[in-house]
Amino acid sequence: MAKEKAKGITVKKEEDMPEWYEQVVIKGEIAEHAPVKGCMIIRPSGFTIWQNIVDFFDTKIKKMGVKNAYFPMFIPEEFFHKEAEHASGFNAEVAWIERKGEDKGRYAIRPTSETIIYDSYAKWIRSWRDLPLRMNQWCNICRWEVQDCKLFLRSREFLWQEGHCVYETEEECEKEALLYLEEYRKVAEELLAMPVIKGRKTDKEKFAGAKTTYTIETLMPDGKALQLGTSHNLGQGFAKAFGIEFLGKDEKKHLPWQNSWGISTRMVGATIMMHSDNKGLVLPPKVAPLQIVIVPILFDDTKDKVLKNCEEIVKSLKKYSVELDDREEYKPGWKFNEWEMKGVPLRIEFGPKDMENKQCVVARRDNGEKEFVKLKNLASVVDKTLDDIQKSLFNKAKKFMDDNTVEVNNWKDFEKAIKQKKIIKVPFSCDLEDEEEIKFKTKGATSRAIPLDLKPPKDKKCFFSGKPAKDWVYFAKNY
Amino acid sequence: MAKEKAKGITVKKEEDMPEWYEQVVIKGEIAEHAPVKGCMIIRPSGFTIWQNIVDFFDTKIKKMGVKNAYFPMFIPEEFFHKEAEHASGFNAEVAWIERKGEDKGRYAIRPTSETIIYDSYAKWIRSWRDLPLRMNQWCNICRWEVQDCKLFLRSREFLWQEGHCVYETEEECEKEALLYLEEYRKVAEELLAMPVIKGRKTDKEKFAGAKTTYTIETLMPDGKALQLGTSHNLGQGFAKAFGIEFLGKDEKKHLPWQNSWGISTRMVGATIMMHSDNKGLVLPPKVAPLQIVIVPILFDDTKDKVLKNCEEIVKSLKKYSVELDDREEYKPGWKFNEWEMKGVPLRIEFGPKDMENKQCVVARRDNGEKEFVKLKNLASVVDKTLDDIQKSLFNKAKKFMDDNTVEVNNWKDFEKAIKQKKIIKVPFSCDLEDEEEIKFKTKGATSRAIPLDLKPPKDKKCFFSGKPAKDWVYFAKNY
Numbered sequence: 001m002a003k004e005k006a007k008g009i010t011v012k013k014e015e016d017m018p019e020w021y022e023q024v025v026i027k028g029e030i031a032e033h034a035p036v037k038g039c040m041i042i043r044p045s046g047f048t049i050w051q052n053i054v055d056f057f058d059t060k061i062k063k064m065g066v067k068n069a070y071f072p073m074f075i076p077e078e079f080f081h082k083e084a085e086h087a088s089g090f091n092a093e094v095a096w097i098e099r100k101g102e103d104k105g106r107y108a109i110r111p112t113s114e115t116i117i118y119d120s121y122a123k124w125i126r127s128w129r130d131l132p133l134r135m136n137q138w139c140n141i142c143r144w145e146v147q148d149c150k151l152f153l154r155s156r157e158f159l160w161q162e163g164h165c166v167y168e169t170e171e172e173c174e175k176e177a178l179l180y181l182e183e184y185r186k187v188a189e190e191l192l193a194m195p196v197i198k199g200r201k202t203d204k205e206k207f208a209g210a211k212t213t214y215t216i217e218t219l220m221p222d223g224k225a226l227q228l229g230t231s232h233n234l235g236q237g238f239a240k241a242f243g244i245e246f247l248g249k250d251e252k253k254h255l256p257w258q259n260s261w262g263i264s265t266r267m268v269g270a271t272i273m274m275h276s277d278n279k280g281l282v283l284p285p286k287v288a289p290l291q292i293v294i295v296p297i298l299f300d301d302t303k304d305k306v307l308k309n310c311e312e313i314v315k316s317l318k319k320y321s322v323e324l325d326d327r328e329e330y331k332p333g334w335k336f337n338e339w340e341m342k343g344v345p346l347r348i349e350f351g352p353k354d355m356e357n358k359q360c361v362v363a364r365r366d367n368g369e370k371e372f373v374k375l376k377n378l379a380s381v382v383d384k385t386l387d388d389i390q391k392s393l394f395n396k397a398k399k400f401m402d403d404n405t406v407e408v409n410n411w412k413d414f415e416k417a418i419k420q421k422k423i424i425k426v427p428f429s430c431d432l433e434d435e436e437e438i439k440f441k442t443k444g445a446t447s448r449a450i451p452l453d454l455k456p457p458k459d460k461k462c463f464f465s466g467k468p469a470k471d472w473v474y475f476a477k478n479y
Numbered sequence: 480m481a482k483e484k485a486k487g488i489t490v491k492k493e494e495d496m497p498e499w500y501e502q503v504v505i506k507g508e509i510a511e512h513a514p515v516k517g518c519m520i521i522r523p524s525g526f527t528i529w530q531n532i533v534d535f536f537d538t539k540i541k542k543m544g545v546k547n548a549y550f551p552m553f554i555p556e557e558f559f560h561k562e563a564e565h566a567s568g569f570n571a572e573v574a575w576i577e578r579k580g581e582d583k584g585r586y587a588i589r590p591t592s593e594t595i596i597y598d599s600y601a602k603w604i605r606s607w608r609d610l611p612l613r614m615n616q617w618c619n620i621c622r623w624e625v626q627d628c629k630l631f632l633r634s635r636e637f638l639w640q641e642g643h644c645v646y647e648t649e650e651e652c653e654k655e656a657l658l659y660l661e662e663y664r665k666v667a668e669e670l671l672a673m674p675v676i677k678g679r680k681t682d683k684e685k686f687a688g689a690k691t692t693y694t695i696e697t698l699m700p701d702g703k704a705l706q707l708g709t710s711h712n713l714g715q716g717f718a719k720a721f722g723i724e725f726l727g728k729d730e731k732k733h734l735p736w737q738n739s740w741g742i743s744t745r746m747v748g749a750t751i752m753m754h755s756d757n758k759g760l761v762l763p764p765k766v767a768p769l770q771i772v773i774v775p776i777l778f779d780d781t782k783d784k785v786l787k788n789c790e791e792i793v794k795s796l797k798k799y800s801v802e803l804d805d806r807e808e809y810k811p812g813w814k815f816n817e818w819e820m821k822g823v824p825l826r827i828e829f830g831p832k833d834m835e836n837k838q839c840v841v842a843r844r845d846n847g848e849k850e851f852v853k854l855k856n857l858a859s860v861v862d863k864t865l866d867d868i869q870k871s872l873f874n875k876a877k878k879f880m881d882d883n884t885v886e887v888n889n890w891k892d893f894e895k896a897i898k899q900k901k902i903i904k905v906p907f908s909c910d911l912e913d914e915e916e917i918k919f920k921t922k923g924a925t926s927r928a929i930p931l932d933l934k935p936p937k938d939k940k941c942f943f944s945g946k947p948a949k950d951w952v953y954f955a956k957n958y
Contacts, residue, residue: 035598036553036586037578044546044614051547067523068530072636073619074515097576097588099516100623107515109576109588119514129808135523140552140619144579157551329608 008337012278017222018150021273025151028281028342030272038146038156042265045342046152048289049268050159054138056191057161057263060183064176066134066163071116073139074107079115083241086114089208095144109142114209114234114260117164118242127247128168131256132176136163141264152269153226153479160264166244166256170235173257174212177233178452180261181214184229187263192271193284193393194218195401196228197423197474199449204435207260211235217448217474218270219401223421225448225476226270231261275366275393281343282366284393285386292322292382293344295335297351310350313360316379320386340365345389346382366392405474409463414475418442423476425451427469429462438464438475448474487816491757496701497629500752504630507760507821509751517625517635521744524821525631527768528747529638533617535670536640536742539662543655545613545642550595552618553586558594562720565593568687574623588621593688593713593739596643597721606726607647610735611655615642620743631748632705632958639743645723645735649714652736653691656712657931659740660693663708666742671750672763672872673697674880675707676902676953678928683914686739690714696927696953697749698880702900704927704955705749710740754845754872760822761845763872764865771801771861772823774814776830789829792839795858799865819844824868825861845871884953888942893954897921902955904930906948908941917943917954927953 009027013020026032030046033039042050058068074097080087096106110116117135125133138161149155163180167173181198188194196216206213210232217225236255238244248254275282285291296310310324325335332349339347349361362381363370366389373381407425408414417424428434428447439446450471460469488506492499505511509525512518521529537547553576559566575585589595596614604612617640628634642659646652660677667673675695685692689711696704715734717723727733754761764770775789789803804814811828818826828840841860842849845868852860886904887893896903907913907926918925929950939948 032599034551035555035558035595036551039551039553041551041599042549044548047548048546050549067527069523069526070521070529070638072513072515072518072520073621074518074636076514079514095576095579097574100574100626116514120511120520142552147579157553159549 008341009278009280013221013276017220017273020278021269021276022151024276024280025269025272028272028276030268030281031151033149033151036156038149040149040151040155040157042159045289046268049271049283049287050265052287052289053187053191053263053267054161057183057187058138060186061134061136061163061180064134064179064183065132066136066165068137069135070137070139071110071113071120073110073142075110075113075116077106077108079119080108082115083209083238085237086209093143093145095142109144110139111141111143112262113137113139113162114164114238115242118238118244118258121164121166122243122245125166125244125246125256128249131166131168131246132172133166134163135165136161150269150479152265152272158265160262163261164258165260166239166258168246168248168254168256170257173259174233177212177214177231177259177261180259181216181229181231184216184231184261184263187267188216188218188228189394191284191286192267192274193286193390193397194228194270194274195394195398197449197451198453199451199474201230202428202430202432202435202447202450202473204432205447207232209234209237211237214452215449218274218397219404219423219476220270220273220479221400223404223477225423225474225478226266227448227478228267228270229261229263232259234258234260274397276343279337280341282393283343283345285345285390288343288345289321290323290342290344291320291386292317292346292348293339294322294324294348294350295332295339296324296326297332297349297354298328299352302352302355306350306352306355309355313348313350313375313378317382320382336363345386348378364389409460411464414463415442418445418475418477421477423448423474425472425474426463427457427460428471428473429465429467430470430473431462431465431467434462434464442477444477445475446478448476448478450474487820488757488759492700492755496752499757500748500755501630503755503759504748504751507751507755509747509760510630512628512630515635517628519628519630519634519636521638524768525747528750528762528766529744531766531768532666532670532742532746533640536662536666537617539665540613540615540642540659543613543658543662544611545615545644547616548614549616549618550589550592550599552589552621554589554592554595556585556587558598559587561594562688562717564716565688572622572624574621588623589618590620590622591741592616592618592641593643593717594721597717597723597737600643600645601722601724604645604723604725604735607728610645610647610725611651612645613642614644615640629748629958631744631751637744639741641739641741643737643739645718645737647725647727647733647735649736652738653712656691656693656710656738656740659738660695660708660710663695663710663740663742666746667695667697667707668873670763670765671746671753672765672869672876673707673749673753674873674877676928676930677932678930678953680709681907681909681911681914681926681929681952683911684926686711688713688716690716693931694928697753697876698883698902698955699749699752699958700879702883702956704902704953704957705745706927706957707746707749708740708742711738713737713739753876755822758816759820761872762822762824764824764869767822767824768800769802769821769823770799770865771796771825771827772814772818773801773803773827773829774811774818775803775805776811776828776833777807778831781831781834785829785831785834788834792827792829792854792857796861799861815842824865827857843868888939890943893942894921897924897954897956900956902927902953904951904953905942906936906939907950907952908944908946909949909952910941910944910946913941913943921956923956924954925957927955927957929953
């Protein structure tokens with residue numbers, strides 16, 4: 001097994017991205033395919049990346065007043081029929097299980113939990129004093145229609161969080177839907193070094209039952225866009241369908257406003273696909289399960305002293321996740337390859353000569369650069385270098401996204417740009433049928449987002465229909 | 480809703496424990512029954528207690544070298560048939576779902592994950608270098624046979640952790656199975672203030688497929704025993720069934736040894752049933768979602784000053800989870816009742832007179848005692864008092880368990896003790912059929928544990944059969 005791993009990645013990222021990605025994830029021991037159709041096994045390294053995302057985001061939302069809870073994974077079939085759009089949107093995706101000990105009907109394994117949560121909200125919410133109600137759950141989700149698992153990006157079961165909030169006013173609801181989206185941007189950009197476009201979905205692409213869906217989208221190195229997280233302003237539709245009402249300060253009954261928002265283990269896959277290279281995983285230091293590995297150069301006569309020094313180095317870096325690889329059955333060069341495959345951001349090499357010179361070698365995973373560092377400066381150099389790796393990964397991805405974003409105004413240029421695998425900014429009428437036709441004609445280009453930071457175009461014509469353009473819209477092929 | 484809650488608990492713990500428990504859990508806003516048969520909804524306060532248990536235990540096992548991972552919730556039917564005892568032990572409990580996009584067969588929703596995890600272990604483990612392998616997952620579990628949900632104690636779906644470790648030698652495996660059990664004892668006794676008996680299960684009560692099952696058992700106030708956690712030495716049975724082998728240092732193939740161990744959200748229910756009283760929840764300070772509540776006594780002329788002082792008090796106690804209840808629509812007495820129902824360990828009262836005297840009132844939830852405390856001493860008094868509450872709850876529960884444990888040597892005394900709702904220590908032959916007969920005759924008394932701290936009896940006769948006794952065994956009725 002160890003020897004197989006040492007073979008490394010056998011295809012190139014630029015030549016066969018799907019196969020390259022599979023190998024990076026599997027050989028990096030992040031995840032693998034389960035013996036269950038469409039499902040994956042998340043191995044400890046992969047799970048630690050997810051746990052780091054969970055910790056980062058959970059801390060943020062707790063400060064915003066959100067509390068965690070847990071609802072059943074089984075949802076009565078009839079709940080799905082209460083909100084018509086929602087029901088039809090999820091119908092094909094649901095795994096059903098026969099009830100037991102009851103007359104009839106089926107339970108769904110949750111594809112999302114709006115319906116079962118809002119059934120409780122209808123019981124819990126009575127007055128304006130109960131609002132805002134901000135709740136979240138971390139759980140597993142089942143989308144049964146998936147047959148072929150793309151590790152982390154698309155699978156029958158995945159892990160996520162779903163936030164569900166209820167407000168007195170539309171303004172609060174809308175404002176906070178955007179606040180949670182902003183927190184998602186921070187997860188993507190600040191933690192995972194992935195630049196995103198913040199935007200709104202067109203009617204065609206919005207969540208089943210939502211008034212507005214907000215999204216963060218990034219661009220993968222193969223020119224496909226990837227939706228990383230969504231926040232939905234649900235309006236009052238679910239409140240109406242589930243009978244959620246509150247007594248206002250005016251002593252009258254009102255329908256509240258709701259939002260829901262989610263990110264998933266897809267974030268892990270996106271991070272890996274974005275940054276990794278032909279040697280294997282490249283991980284942003286802030287989420288790497290192991291941030292620093294120390295590889296000693298061992299000879300019989302100096303072994304004990306070198307290892308003792310290495311243990312001192314480990315101690316001096318203990319605020320990081322750091323490991324001393326003191327295995328004697330493998331040679332340093334073999335270890336270098338293994339830790340590169342596993343994406344450890346920094347490698348420290350230390351041998352007898354370094355001991356003499358009170359130095360070590362610090363090697364960066366992201367760009368392969370190596371430098372000698374005096375041991376007395378090591379802690380500060382490590383701080384600076386890890387910080388620099390984090391920033392470099394973001395800047396590189398940002399440059400790629402900027403370089404591959406184009407603005408076009410007509411169908412001919414659009415077709416060309418889609419073939420060139422660009423994200424394309426266009427003035428668009430946002431007509432549902434036009435959007436379907438575009439998808440059909442391009443074999444898959446969909447609207448990704450109406451950017452939040454741009455005003456609607458003035459006096460522009462839709463690139464597709466020639467009708468007056470309603471919005472700037474980003475199109476791309478997507479995962 | 481707020482007014483309904485204020486009604487308080489309408490039955491007494493000593494008179495109708497099941498109804499009392501339901502009311503305490505539901506009115507304390509810990510959990511409630513879901514609109515799905517046999518399932519529960521864990522509300523934020525209940526989930527925080529569980530999260531505190533998770534954090535406590537997860538930190539401990541990480542230090543022991545255990546890593547978290549995540550396996551699919553679906554398990555192929557054929558996996559269950561590989562280990563015969565395991566299959567028959569779980570057969571009745573499983574929810575099945577039809578496969579989609581495959582020829583035939585069904586998937587189980589995991590009732591426990593030995594089979595799907597060990598299928599992977601067979602692929603991952605090659606050599607002694609891969610051992611010990613220590614892995615854990617936090618996940619949801621489904622035991623479909625449950626029809627009537629007893630909140631936290633018995634439900635169709637619950638949350639738990641399951642640890643799965645693999646070792647080269649039987650000694651290591653046995654040693655660590657007992658180490659994890661010892662960590663469970665700490666969760667129960669040190670965190671949740673519940674005394675436990677550490678023991679081994681008889682063959683009748685052990686886990687399906689295990690060589691030995693270790694358990695921690697506590698005694699509920701109604702005289703029923705409750706199993707809080709189990710650790711199984713699985714021997715080599717699963718390794719054999721799933722083809723897990725490793726190349727030893729001797730270059731030969733060997734079967735490894737395995738253990739698995741779990742605790743669940745049942746811990747939350749046990750804690751509540753153990754400590755709570757007729758006013759509602761009583762929670763050990765170490766896991767209480769809210770540890771301190773400050774209730775200001777507000778009059779129009781001094782309101783601003785009193786609230787300002789209260790905010791200072793909040794700041795001075797910020798290492799705890801503390802809340803200032805500054806709602807003006809409720810009177811202090813109403814608030815006292817509400818926070819008592821919710822089990823907040825310490826209440827601080829502060830009004831204009833206290834402001835003058837630079838003091839406050841500190842009231843304990845566990846015994847109702849109130850004392851005036853000078854503000855300058857508040858932080859140290861709070862430290863001491865919370866610590867004392869934690870200890871008092873444990874001591875009270877320990878005394879109850881000791882007082883209700885009896886040793887008997889014959890059937891007549893045993894029958895009497897069972898009627899008196901005792902935990903009964905007996906010399907026993909450990910004969911499977913005898914055990915079934917005892918259960919039948921007493922309408923439910925089962926063996927709970929063979930205590931680890933006692934040597935087998937010498938020259939004693941079995942209390943039931945008169946055959947030579949093999950072990951000391953605790954019997955009780957149980958949840």
